[in-house]
Every structure is written in structure tokens, then in C-alpha cells.
Amino acid sequence: MAKSSEAQHPQKVFGWAAKDTENGDEDVSIKILYCGVCHSDLHSCRNEWGNAHYPLVPGHEIVGTVTKIGSNVKKFKVGDRVGVGVMVGSCKSCEYCKQDLENYCPKHILTYNSIDNDGTRTYGGYADMIVVDQNFVVHFPDGLPSDAGAPLLCAGITVYSPMKYYGMTEPGKHLGIVGLGGLGHVAVRIAKAFGLKVTVISSSPRKESEAINRLGADAFLVSNDAGKMKGAIGTMDFIIDTVSAVHALAPLLSLLKANGKLITLGLPNKPLELPIFPLVLGRKLVGGSDIGGMKETQEMLDFCAKHNITADVEVIRMDEINTAMDRLANLMSSTGL
Amino acid sequence: MVTREKFIVQLMKLGNLPAEPENDVVEWRQGADEARDRGGSIKGITLTHQQKIQALEFVKEKMADKLPEEEHPKVAFGWAARDQSGVLSPFKFSRRATGEKDVSFKVLYCGMCHSDLHMIKNEWGNSTYPLVPGHEIVGVVTEVGSKVEKFKVGHKVGVGCMVGSCYSCDNCTNDLENYCSQMILTYSAKYYDGTITYGGYSDIMVADEHFVVRIPDSLPLDATAPLLCAGITVYSPLKYYGLDKPGFHVGVVGLGGLGHMAVKFAKAMGAKVTVISTSPNKKQEAIKRLSADSFLVSRDQDQIQAATGTMDGIIDTVSASHPLLPLTGLLKSHGKLILVGAPEKPFELPAFPLLMGRKVVGGSCIGGMKETQEMVDFAAKHGITSDIEVIPVEYVNTAMERMLKADVRYRFVIDIGNTIKSSI
Numbered sequence: 001m002a003k004s005s006e007a008q009h010p011q012k013v014f015g016w017a018a019k020d021t022e023n024g025d026e027d028v029s030i031k032i033l034y035c036g037v038c039h040s041d042l043h044s045c046r047n048e049w050g051n052a053h054y055p056l057v058p059g060h061e062i063v064g065t066v067t068k069i070g071s072n073v074k075k076f077k078v079g080d081r082v083g084v085g086v087m088v089g090s091c092k093s094c095e096y097c098k099q100d101l102e103n104y105c106p107k108h109i110l111t112y113n114s115i116d117n118d119g120t121r122t123y124g125g126y127a128d129m130i131v132v133d134q135n136f137v138v139h140f141p142d143g144l145p146s147d148a149g150a151p152l153l154c155a156g157i158t159v160y161s162p163m164k165y166y167g168m169t170e171p172g173k174h175l176g177i178v179g180l181g182g183l184g185h186v187a188v189r190i191a192k193a194f195g196l197k198v199t200v201i202s203s204s205p206r207k208e209s210e211a212i213n214r215l216g217a218d219a220f221l222v223s224n225d226a227g228k229m230k231g232a233i234g235t236m237d238f239i240i241d242t243v244s245a246v247h248a249l250a251p252l253l254s255l256l257k258a259n260g261k262l263i264t265l266g267l268p269n270k271p272l273e274l275p276i277f278p279l280v281l282g283r284k285l286v287g288g289s290d291i292g293g294m295k296e297t298q299e300m301l302d303f304c305a306k307h308n309i310t311a312d313v314e315v316i317r318m319d320e321i322n323t324a325m326d327r328l329a330n331l332m333s334s335t336g337l
Numbered sequence: 338m339v340t341r342e343k344f345i346v347q348l349m350k351l352g353n354l355p356a357e358p359e360n361d362v363v364e365w366r367q368g369a370d371e372a373r374d375r376g377g378s379i380k381g382i383t384l385t386h387q388q389k390i391q392a393l394e395f396v397k398e399k400m401a402d403k404l405p406e407e408e409h410p411k412v413a414f415g416w417a418a419r420d421q422s423g424v425l426s427p428f429k430f431s432r433r434a435t436g437e438k439d440v441s442f443k444v445l446y447c448g449m450c451h452s453d454l455h456m457i458k459n460e461w462g463n464s465t466y467p468l469v470p471g472h473e474i475v476g477v478v479t480e481v482g483s484k485v486e487k488f489k490v491g492h493k494v495g496v497g498c499m500v501g502s503c504y505s506c507d508n509c510t511n512d513l514e515n516y517c518s519q520m521i522l523t524y525s526a527k528y529y530d531g532t533i534t535y536g537g538y539s540d541i542m543v544a545d546e547h548f549v550v551r552i553p554d555s556l557p558l559d560a561t562a563p564l565l566c567a568g569i570t571v572y573s574p575l576k577y578y579g580l581d582k583p584g585f586h587v588g589v590v591g592l593g594g595l596g597h598m599a600v601k602f603a604k605a606m607g608a609k610v611t612v613i614s615t616s617p618n619k620k621q622e623a624i625k626r627l628s629a630d631s632f633l634v635s636r637d638q639d640q641i642q643a644a645t646g647t648m649d650g651i652i653d654t655v656s657a658s659h660p661l662l663p664l665t666g667l668l669k670s671h672g673k674l675i676l677v678g679a680p681e682k683p684f685e686l687p688a689f690p691l692l693m694g695r696k697v698v699g700g701s702c703i704g705g706m707k708e709t710q711e712m713v714d715f716a717a718k719h720g721i722t723s724d725i726e727v728i729p730v731e732y733v734n735t736a737m738e739r740m741l742k743a744d745v746r747y748r749f750v751i752d753i754g755n756t757i758k759s760s761i
Contacts (some may be wrong), residue, residue: 104670112462274686279700288691
């Protein structure tokens with residue numbers, strides 16, 4: 001993750017000093033200390049989702065300190081350590097916003113590459129400062145370090161929210177986590193804190209040691225080991241699938257017990273193949289989830305602070321960002337940057 | 338017909354007098370059935386008389402396998418498919434004596450389910466022949482075992498898709514016998530005693546009381562038969578996936594045996610119902626006959642577009658391959674697309690709609706016995722029955738062809754009681 005500084009103009013990422021709008025009554029100005037590098041930043045920069053508007057300043061795992069507050073801001077004061085995640089606005093009036101589900105508001109505004117309420121583009125956290133509506137800023141708990149805590153603002157909430165929504169918080173239940181990257185490794189830690197038995201499912205056998213010893217997973221399955229996969233058939237209550245590459249769902253569905261749930265969080269660029277028989281014969285389901293609402297994001301941070309959960313990070317300088325993006329693309333690193 | 342000797346000889350020709358025949362009873366049985374069905378004589382093999390005797394003795398001693406009409410003490414009669422052509426014809430077989438927990442009943446009607454069609458043609462690769470289909474079976478009790486508590490002679494009863502399960506796993510202890518890994522299907526499955534189960538296209542039925550439901554007197558037997566599969570198959574997911582809330586908007590894809598039941602149940606639960614179909618000519622019946630609130634032609638882009646994000650849930654009854662993306666688009670956020678049709682090939686699952694709207698694609702398969710009884714009682718309370726076309730058993734092959742073309746409103750029901758004996 002990048003320690004921000006004066007922005008530069010590297011090859012693919014247009015670092016930019018964030019627009020200096022006047023602080024509105026609801027706004028909080030933040031000096032950015034750290035910003036996590038999310039795989040979504042990579043997808044966006046390289047226009048892999050086809051919706052990039054350049055210049056594009058990515059970054060939605062932002063930790064910083066408050067430098068200025070608008071006249072209506074009561075929740076924060078100058079000097080507070082705060083976080084900004086994937087959203088910076090929503091309509092505030094629809095049924096989703098009213099239920100603290102801003103992430104499902106049809107008009108929610110993303111932290112970067114989106115259109116803000118005033119018609120201008122939003123620029124994200126690879127920058128030295130940002131101005132955000134107070135409703136989209138969270139307190140960063142004292143117990144959480146800024147650098148290792150930043151990824152929680154996207155990766156953390158992305159796995160925490162479905163664990164709660166799909167009922168994965170009953171101690172003793174068995175959760176499989178597919179993929180041991182930024183999302184996966186945080187998911188292991190949060191799942192263990194919920195008291196779940198965790199099996200990591202990965203295509204890389206060399207990740208077993210870190211899964212078990214470093215992250216505390218209970219077991220490790222190599223997904224292309226047919227024998228081991230067969231032995232695990234019908235053993236899991238839930239699976240969280242963090243893999244964004246196109247991959248087969250059938251073997252994962254078979255790992256679920258009847259009434260099991262497969263929750264997919266990765267965003268592949270092509271549809272996946274869904275075999276119907278296992279769904280019907282076992283009453284299984286495949287669901288999705290997209291980050292979490294602001295209330296839940298704060299709840300998640302407090303939970304992680306309480307359980308000492310942070311991400312495993314590699315801190316980089318701003319000018320190392322393109323190399324970092326390449327490494328992320330090649331998945332050479334063992335966990336999130 | 339193949340004589341017993343030829344039958345044994347053919348068994349030996351299959352080359353497999355297994356070392357441990359007890360363990361291979363099912364393969365023996367299947368091999369024996371195939372051999373018997375092929376009939377004819379074997380070229381180039383002669384057995385001495387002594388060898389034939391030995392083979393016969395061996396078979397008598399080692400195999401529990403007998404010809405269908407010799408397996409059990411009660412004479413039974415039905416219509417069976419003999420091979421993958423799926424053509425059904427009269428078939429003599431037998432049923433077990435009424436055990437202490439068993440309920441025996443005279444079958445009066447049996448619904449024809451599309452699964453019967455798949456199974457007679459071995460489309461799922463797991464059919465055993467001769468195959469007597471039928472898992473929407475209703476009739477009147479003739480005898481009950483000594484430990485039976487819930488049923489008496491004269492009661493109207495039904496049996497659906499299952500006749501056994503393990504009783505001890507997590508699913509069974511939670512009234513979810515339908516998800517038990519050892520669940521026994523009503524036909525073409527191996528029962529606890531090693532014999533093959535035969536379904537309801539037959540004159541009598543014997544089932545463990547646990548797998549029998551009581552049909553209230555207020556329900557007409559013929560139009561109730563399809564509830565036992567079609568009914569429970571749509572009732573169960575409406576409840577499990579929380580789509581039974583008054584005011585919810587539920588879509589139903591496909592207007593056949595399952596679809597029309599889904600419309601009726603969803604309306605009774607207080608939902609607003611939209612039927613989604615490829616056939617514009619079904620609109621009239623959907624609205625007027627079934628009281629659906631609206632109708633969407635799935636190939637009409639404008640109609641689909643206008644309905645984007647309006648449904649809390651969709652019950653998809655279509656088993657042919659079809660795209661899921663337009664259906665996920667019809668769902669509101671947190672909406673659920675429930676598949677109950679069973680296609681042969683996988684579907685394409687687009688991930689974006691699931692994530693962006695926290696939507697779910699789930700499946701469901703019939704229902705447990707407790708829920709099946711609950712569903713029948715619900716149907717009685719709300720006057721819900723199936724729309725049917727009653728046919729004599731001789732018409733069954735034609736009915737199968739018509740079912741393949743979806744030419745029925747909406748379920749064929751065989752009038753077993755009045756037509757099966759005369760077809761012997």
C-alpha cells in the first residue's frame with residue numbers, strides 16, 4: 001500500500017492532488033496517511049470493466065487524519081484518525097439508504113471514477129488529501145494501526161458483510177474460503193474470530209503453511225487435487241469465493257452440505273458456469289455481496305480492533321505503484337499489498 | 338419370454354459370476370434384467386446340463402434376486418418402461434406384505450410428472466428397467482401394519498417422490514428427508530431390502546407410514562395427486578426463501594405443471610404474481626384462469642426492460658436451457674431466483690448482478706414429509722388443486738408425447754382405479 005506524497009504522473013496511474021472543493025457543511029477534509037491497493041484499482045485503471053474515465057485516481061482503502069470539518073459535522077473533530085472506503089455518497093432517501101444499506105442504493109457514489117453530487121468526477125486515495133461527506137467517513141479505532149488496518153475498508157467489509165448476512169456467525173460451523181489473497185486472508189481471520197472452523201481452498205500448495213501457521217486456518221485443500229477434494233465433499237456449511245478469475249463452480253458446490261451457501265465476491269469478466277442439479281438436489285444457493293453499508297463498516301472496524309485483526313501488508317512508496325500493480329496482476333505476492 | 342435356463346446361461350455369458358455376489362446384488366440384478374430383456378439365445382455357448390444345475394443352485398443360494406413377480410407376496414400390476422425407448426406397457430410384478438409400519442392402499446389416481454418422462458428414457462443415466470414410474474400417487478387405505486398410528490383403513494392418502502430415508506442424519510432429524518443422502522425414491526431406486534422400488538402407475542402401493550400423507554376429505558383425489566410432487570416442489574421454496582410474505586412480488590417462469598401450482602400458492606400466500614413465459618398465447622389463461630396479476634413475454638426486450646428490478650423473488654420452473662441474466666435483472670436488490678427445473682446442462686451465471694444487488698440463485702428439491710403434509714393442508718384450506726386432464730392408462734404413451742410438447746393444461750392424471758385392471 002502506498003504512503004502518499006505529492007502525486008506524480010507514473011505510466012498508468014495518474015496521481016493527482018485531490019480536487020480542493022470548498023468544505024461543505026457536511027464535509028470532512030482528510031490528510032491521507034495510507035491507502036490500500038485493491039485489485040479493483042487495477043481493474044479500473046486498466047479499463048477492464050470498460051467504464052474508466054481518465055485521468056483516474058484510484059484508491060478506496062484510505063486512512064488519514066481530519067484537518068477541517070464543516071459546520072454540521074458533529075461526529076468528527078480535527079485530528080481524529082478516520083477512514084474512507086469504497087463509497088462517498090448516496091441518495092440518502094431510498095429504502096436501502098434508510099436501512100443503512102447505502103452500498104445497494106442505485107445512486108451510490110464511488111470514491112473514484114464516479115460522478116459526485118456537484119457533477120464533478122470523484123478521485124480516490126492515491127493522493128495527499130480528500131474531502132468526504134461525514135456520513136461516509138468512519139472512525140478508525142485506536143487499537144488498529146493505520147497501515148495494516150487500511151485494507152479493512154474494502155477487503156474487510158467485503159468479507160464481513162456476507163458472513164453476517166448469510167448467517168455464518170454461529171460458532172462451530174464450517175466455512176471454506178477460496179483464494180488466499182487480499183480478501184481471502186482477511187476472511188480467515190474474521191471467520192476464526194466468529195468461532196468458525198475454516199478450510200482454505202487454493203490452487204497453490206505452497207500457501208498451506210501460511211494459511212495454517214500464520215492465519216490460523218484449520219485446514220487447507222488444494223483445489224486441483226481431485227482426491228483431497230473428493231474427501232471433503234459435503235462437509236462445509238458455507239463457502240466464500242474470493243477468486244475473480246473464471247473458474248469452475250461445480251467442485252465448490254459439491255463441497256457444501258445440503259442447504260449450504262456459496263457466496264461469490266470476485267468479479268470475473270465472463271459469466272461462470274452454474275450446474276443446476278447440485279442446487280436443486282441439495283437446496284444449495286449461490287449469492288453475492290458488495291462491500292457493506294456505513295454502519296456495518298464501522299461495526300466491522302470495531303470488531304477487528306477488538307479481535308486484533310489486521311491485514312498482512314507490504315508498504316510501498318507512491319512511485320512504486322506501477323510495479324506493485326504489475327505484481328498484483330501477476331499475483332506474485334502471497335497476500336495483499 | 339426367456340426361460341429360466343436361458344436366463345442363467347445369459348448371466349454366465351455376461352462373464353461375471355462375481356466372487357462375492359452378496360455385495361454385487363445390484364449389478365447382478367441389473368445384468369440379469371438386461372439379459373432377460375435382450376431375450377433370444379446365445380450363439381456359440383453350450384452348457385452341460387450339470388453346469389446349468391450348478392448355475393441355478395448358485396443363483397438360488399447367493400442371489401436375493403428374483404423375477405419381479407416373484408419378489409414379494411402381493412400380486413401387483415402396473416405399466417412399465419422396459420428400455421430407453423420409454424414405451425410403457427402392462428407389467429406384472431409384486432409388492433411386499435404390509436409390514437408393521439406400512440400402509441397399503443389401492444391406487445385410484447397417479448399424476449404424470451415430467452420427471453417420469455426423463456426417467457423412462459434414462460435421460461439422467463440412472464434408470465433401472467423395467468421401470469414403473471409415478472410419484473404423485475393417491476388412493477384409499479386397505480390395510481395398515483400393527484404399529485401404524487396415523488392412518489386407518491378407508492383414509493384417503495397420498496405418496497410423493499420418496500418412500501424411505503436414513504432417519505438419523507441432520508437432514509432427517511430436521512424433517513428434511515428430501516435432502517438425506519440416502520433418500521429412497523418412489524421408483525427406480527433400491528429399497529432397504531435390496532429390491533427395486535416401483536411407482537404409482539400401478540394398482541396398489543405399500544409405503545412406510547412416515548412417507549404417506551393424509552388427504553383431507555374436502556380435496557378431490559384426482560386434482561390433488563399432482564400436489565404430491567408439483568405442489569410441494571413450489572410450496573417449499575416459497576417458504577424457505579421467504580417469498581410467502583403478503584404484498585411481495587413473485588415472478589413465475591414457465592406455465593406448466595409446476596408453474597401453474599406456483600401461481601396458485603403464491604396468490605394464496607398474498608403475493609402479487611407475474612407469469613414470465615415465452616408463449617404470448619398463455620397470457621389469457623394466466624390472468625383469467627389462474628388469477629396472475631400480470632404476464633411478461635420473456636423474449637420481448639421492452640417488457641423485460643420495463644419490469645427491471647421489480648420482483649422480490651422468482652420461481653423458475655423451466656428445465657430447458659435458458660439465460661439467467663434477464664431473470665436476475667428482474668429482481669430487486671436482495672432478490673432471489675429459485676430454480677426448480679432440472680436441466681441437463683449447466684447454466685451461465687453472471688456474477689455482477691449477484692454482487693451488485695446481493696442477489697441469490699438457489700435451488701430446491703421437493704420438500705420434507707412434514708412440510709408436504711403442511712402443504713396439503715394449506716391447499717385444502719385455500720381450495721387449491723391442480724388443473725388436470727384425466728386419462729385412461731392405455732393413453733399413457735400418447736400422454737407422454739403430448740407432455741414433451743407441453744400440450745396439456747397442466748398435468749395429466751391417470752385414472753388408475755377405473756382403467757388399470759381392464760388393461761391387463
